[in-house]
Amino acid sequence: MLLRPPRLEPGDTIALVAPAGPVRSRDTIERAIARLEQLHYRVLAAPHLFHNNGYLAGSDRQRLADLHRLFRHPRVKAILCARGGYGSARLIPRLDFDLVRSHPKIFIGYSDLTALHAALHTRTGLVTFHGPMAGPDLGRRDLPAFTLQSLLQVVTQPRAPGSILHPTQRAGIRTVRKGRATGPLLPANLTLLVSTLGTPYQPDFRNRILCLEEVGEPPYRIDRMLTQLLHAGLLQQAAGIAIGRCETSTSGSDAARATLEKVWEERLRPLRKPVIIGLPFGHTRFNATLPWGVRAELDATHGDLRILEPAVR
Structure with a gap:
């Protein structure tokens, strides 16, 4: 049975997290944040968003703690991944699926985040979103309107897109x-x-x-x-x-x-x-x-x- 998260509305909080590779450009993330704020969303950065541990954005413990913190956070309505790279699959064995199931939220990412999509959907039935991320997409200077509009259409409207x-x-x-x-x-x-x-x-x-x-x-x-x-x-x-x-x-x-x-x-x-x-x-x-x-x-x-x-x- 599908577990649909609540839709995103103006004034809601979108949290940025890095479950895989480290952020490559802080400027890009800041552009993404500015873009989301222009759309009247609040933005919250996960505590370890800008951490760097080689090819990982912090230790497994830090990245997992960020995910759990954001799924538990009462004001966060959507969790937007910063980028892909590698590392998502390392978190899966210790993911708290009961927490996710009891706090369904919009979870957005692609590339390496496929591992988390598969685990979350398989274990909880949560509808997650293979879509643009903060770094490679929403923070680009030449972001196409198509990409942003597609995302908003799917996560803000409780009807068939x-x-x-x-x-x-x-x-x-x-x-x-x-x-x-x-x-x-x-x-x-x-x-x-x-x-x-x-x-x-x-x-x-x-x-x-x-x-x-x-x-x-x-x-x-x-x-x-x-x-x-x-x-x-x-x-x-x-x-x-x-x-x-x-x-x-x-x-x-x-x-x-x-x-x-x-x-x-x-x-x-x-x-x-x-x-x-x-x-x-x-x-x-x-x-x-x-x-x-x-x-x-x-x-x-x-x-x-x-x-x-x-x-x-």
Whole structure:
């Protein structure tokens, strides 16, 4: 059963936290804070937001304490991750799922945060949000209106958002196999999703709309991860598959990009289910917000993904 968090309203408090890698630029975070305050939200920084422990934002104990503090905090309505990187999965064994279940809140992030999405959703049923983070997204000088509007539409309105696309975002979407499919959303970074396999936090793939994104991985590694999912019989269970733009996963060359698209096609077309490539979500400036577990319709024939029910209450 889905556990929908309360919607975000003007004047509510959004907390910033770093459960994975350390903040790279304090200026970027400050721009994100200013942007949120201009939208009439209060912003609270977790105690260890700017800590640095090598490739981690503080020790596991500090990062976990921040998460628990924010889920317990009576005024915090949304928890926004600063960035991805690495480290989220290290926190999962000691996460207080009873605390999360009794204090459901909007939790937003992507990339490495896929590990926390999988654990929170699998153990509590909480609708979490694969969406823009403070550092790489909301703090950018050239933040597209599309990215911000998509986030606000999903977390502030207790009604079905409909299409994740704006008319200006339809270019570059390509159909691998036509058709329509309906099911709960499973949006994830491919590497982190594969890392959950065989763990108690592996999400349910059955009849899901699987939305995959990646960055910085050469085509052969994408092939290897998709092959692992195929060998595990998991891609076969999905109702339909949508691939993000993966804008920087091919080092920019047309030849490499063509090779990556060939990998997606060769691995996914034989599944005989709706598949499209190029939706705007994940590691891209145009980063739509996708709620975990909420029913959606993938229309691969016309290149669209529609969210069919509210993600918040």
